[in-house]
Amino acid sequence: DAGVIQSPRHEVTEMGQEVTLRCKPISGHDYLFWYRQTMMRGLELLIYFNNNVPIDDSGMPEDRFSAKMPNASFSTLKIQPSEPRDSAVYFCASSLMTGTMNTEAFFGQGTRLTVV
């Protein structure tokens, strides 16, 4: 498996524009996580899915953020409208539940978002 694949790797957009980040999890993994990395807060969980269903979106900062997982192999994180303070590296990760233990999450390479 190629691992978790995120696109694009870099995104530069103007304030007010819509931004869509994409993620393909590892095949067979039943959990998908979206994280945002900032200097102040480290890796901050935004939302996670189990079997394509959103379980916890309490980390989504505002209504401008939304995430979908239409099938087991694809997820999107959308910001509309984008603001300069959204600039960060966004990571997608996937993992597999075995028994009662959630195994370690595998991360994609991230999308570096810059909103100017």
Added chain:
Amino acid sequence: DQQVKQNSPSLSVQEGRISILNCDYTNSMFDYFLWYKKYPAEGPTFLISISSIKDKNEDGRFTVFLNKSAKHLSLHIVPSQPGDSAVYFCAASGPNTDKLIFGTGTRLQVFP
């Protein structure tokens, strides 16, 4: 409210010496802890984990210690190598949740 804290943003260690990275948590319900390593322009990669039923887990040069009463864990790397230079994140999860809560990271630099 930061449930997982890494109070040292950076650490510099000489090659061959021991590196000790610390992590504190506030939620006593956490029962599984992990360390991730992150190189620039890459995603974090899993390094080592420990369950709350243990107080130590070792994997080669890497050992994680857990002190539940103090809500503290640490990662020991010995001997440290220049290739260990990276940002290290600790993470925790609990029995009633499947999500991993990460700390803010510690940047380790191992110099020759």
